[in-house]
Amino acid sequence: MKIVTIGGGSSYTPELIEGFILRQKELPITEIWLVDIDEGKEKLDIVGAMAQRMVKAAGLPWKVFLTTNRRDALKDADYVTTQFRVGLLDARIRDERIPLSHGIIGQETNGAGGMMKAFRTIPVILAIIKDMEELCPNAWLVNFTNPSGIITEAAIKVGGWKRTVGLCNVPILMEKMCEAAMEDKDLYTKFAGLNHFHWHRVWNNKGVEVTDEILHRIYGPDRKKDFAGVKNINDIKFNFEQILDTHLLPCPYHRYYYISHDMLKSELEEFAKGETRAEVVKRTEKELFELYKDPNLDHKPEQLTKRGGTYYSDAACELIASIQNNKKTRMVVSTQNHGAISDLPYDSIVEVSAVITAHGPEPVLWGGFEAHTRGLLQQQKAMEEVVIQAATTGDYGKALQAFTVNPLVPTGSIAKTLLNEMLVANKYYLPQFKTAIAKLEADGVVYNPK
Numbered sequence: 171m172k173i174v175t176i177g178g179g180s181s182y183t184p185e186l187i188e189g190f191i192l193r194q195k196e197l198p199i200t201e202i203w204l205v206d207i208d209e210g211k212e213k214l215d216i217v218g219a220m221a222q223r224m225v226k227a228a229g230l231p232w233k234v235f236l237t238t239n240r241r242d243a244l245k246d247a248d249y250v251t252t253q254f255r256v257g258l259l260d261a262r263i264r265d266e267r268i269p270l271s272h273g274i275i276g277q278e279t280n281g282a283g284g285m286m287k288a289f290r291t292i293p294v295i296l297a298i299i300k301d302m303e304e305l306c307p308n309a310w311l312v313n314f315t316n317p318s319g320i321i322t323e324a325a326i327k328v329g330g331w332k333r334t335v336g337l338c339n340v341p342i343l344m345e346k347m348c349e350a351a352m353e354d355k356d357l358y359t360k361f362a363g364l365n366h367f368h369w370h371r372v373w374n375n376k377g378v379e380v381t382d383e384i385l386h387r388i389y390g391p392d393r394k395k396d397f398a399g400v401k402n403i404n405d406i407k408f409n410f411e412q413i414l415d416t417h418l419l420p421c422p423y424h425r426y427y428y429i430s431h432d433m434l435k436s437e438l439e440e441f442a443k444g445e446t447r448a449e450v451v452k453r454t455e456k457e458l459f460e461l462y463k464d465p466n467l468d469h470k471p472e473q474l475t476k477r478g479g480t481y482y483s484d485a486a487c488e489l490i491a492s493i494q495n496n497k498k499t500r501m502v503v504s505t506q507n508h509g510a511i512s513d514l515p516y517d518s519i520v521e522v523s524a525v526i527t528a529h530g531p532e533p534v535l536w537g538g539f540e541a542h543t544r545g546l547l548q549q550q551k552a553m554e555e556v557v558i559q560a561a562t563t564g565d566y567g568k569a570l571q572a573f574t575v576n577p578l579v580p581t582g583s584i585a586k587t588l589l590n591e592m593l594v595a596n597k598y599y600l601p602q603f604k605t606a607i608a609k610l611e612a613d614g615v616v617y618n619p620k
Contacts, residue, residue: 171199171494174247174306176240176298177254177315178204179214181458182482184470186251187221189483191228196491203235203243209258211238213459220462227468240301247306249490252298252321253314256290257599259455262448264595264619270441271620272588274579275434278402278448279317279366280426281578285557286592288317289569290599292324292561299329310493310530312337312486313504319365320554322504323519328562335489335531336504336519338365340400340421342481347397348372348419351387352380361502362511362536365521367427367550368502369418369543385414402447404436416543426578427546492526500524505531512538514551549577564602569593590615 175186183204190197204221206214218236225232237243244250255262265283266276275281295315302309311334313322322336341361349355354374361370371381388397389410399405400422408428413420425433440446454473461471485501492499500523507520510533514520524531539547553575560568573585590610593600595617597607 171197171249172201172203172247173199173249173251173490174203174205174243174309175251175253176205176243177252178236179206179210179212179217180253180255181213181217181455181462181474182253182314183217183221184224184462185474185483186253186486187224188470189487191224191230192483193487193491194228194230196495197487199230199232201233201235203237203247205237205240205243206254208238214238216459216462219465220467223465223468224470240298241305244298244301244305244309247302247309249310249312250298250302250306251312251314251486251490252295254291254294255315256287256294257596259448259452261287261290261596261599263446263452264592266437266446266448267441267620268592268595268617269579269588270437270446272584273434273438274584274588275426275430275437276441276446277426277437277578280423281576282573282588282592284317284320285553285569285572285576286596288320288324288557289561289603290596291315291317291321292328292558293602295321295325296329296562299325299331302331309333310335310490312489314338314482314486317365319367319504319519319521320557322365323554324558324561326506326519327517328558333530336365336521337485337489338502338504338521339481339485340366340423341368341370341502341521342484343400344370344419344421346481347388347399348384350397351384359523360534360536361521361523362539363421363521363547364519364550364554365504366421366423367547368421368521369416369539371418381419382414382417384419385410385417388419389413402451404433406432406436416540418543430578489526493528493530496528497526499526500534501526501531503531505533508533510534511536511547513544513547518551518555546577549575553577561602564600564604564606566603566606569603569606591617 204218222234269276269282277283313336318336325331325334356375358373361368373379403422504521507518510522523534556572573579573589574581579585594615
């Protein structure tokens with residue numbers, strides 16, 4: 171088996187390598203190729219050397235190759251995993267700080283920042299697919315690149331790569347939280363929605379639904395303790411009456427939609443101190459790579475959990491193992507709806523519980539949502555579709571439509587001002603918007619870091 175990881179210089183890579191090592195009896199790996207771009211070569215060399223030490227320490231004969239030539243790596247690959255960030259962490263910092271400078275939520279995968287990240291990333295994933303068509307036409311594409319659901323939809327519906335599965339570690343974190351709340355590891359959970367925009371229900375091993383009980387234990391005023399959330403989201407309390415009314419457990423990212431004002435207030439405080447999540451992550455990454463340089467380090471360091479990628483390898487590696495061995499593992503993935511959610515189109519990409527087979531995910535039926543959740547879900551999916559249209563055409567009007575549909579961006583002149591500034595700030599990574607950006611610059615639009 172040949173596995174290729176694009177974005178191999180990521181600080182997450184040791185987590186991935188650990189996951190493969192733990193599944194060595196299930197995965198007949200011979201080669202792992204870590205791929206990055208020239209600007210990321212220093213990090214690739216550091217983390218790649220550590221990956222080689224990890225494999226050697228495990229006593230495995232696998233060969234770990236490092237390259238900045240994607241085509242060399244893709245030749246005859248069986249699985250291609252993607253975890254890249256177009257524009258590196260500096261682009262994420264802009265995605266967060268520019269909206270916040272206008273008093274608008276700035277977040278990596280939601281709101282204006284998430285859309286801009288998609289604009290940068292979709293052309294790259296489509297170019298990767300073009301190479302795969304030629305060099306590894308039977309490979310599976312396992313996408314962890316954010317915004318994962320949008321990128322997965324672009325890969326399948328625009329790129330035509332049906333063997334694509336999107337992943338996220340958040341559902342695993344949510345399952346662990348429910349187990350901790352109930353002090354029971356024998357629970358059945360069912361998820362449905364979109365990436366970073368899902369809900370889930372839970373049953374115990376007696377067949378009794380315990381969703382409302384968990385809502386009370388985790389979020390209720392009578393809760394006995396606090397439960398750890400997701401590291402990159404401020405753990406501000408939901409309005410309990412609202413989420414209890416849904417009788418569904420929310421995704422942590424729903425805070426941006428259910429309690430937008432509270433989240434914005436918290437973000438603006440961090441922004442004023444130069445402590446947006448992206449800036450914190452950049453400092454954490456610097457510390458991690460200093461650790462990775464240690465020639466004696468041959469295992470994943472505990473500090474990696476601060477980066478926010480906990481259980482990443484459980485998702486990516488277990489997915490590959492389940493496809494490879496037809497294990498029929500139940501996982502939460504981004505895949506084609508195929509009727510699982512009745513409120514969304516049959517071919518749309520959704521994040522749902524699924525059974526992972528040798529032919530890919532088989533979604534678990536969810537049905538429909540109540541009006542309050544259905545409305546949010548359908549608006550979010552419409553936004554994702556328009557974002558893909560804008561990213562693939564470079565059409566300024568489509569981009570403005572996406573900013574207008576997104577509920578985290580105020581409409582009118584502020585949406586246009588924000589879009590214009592973010593396009594100019596990202597011009598190096600947005601060749602499809604070249605004409606629109608040239609016009610904006612001619613009209614005097616500039617990016618002034620704030």
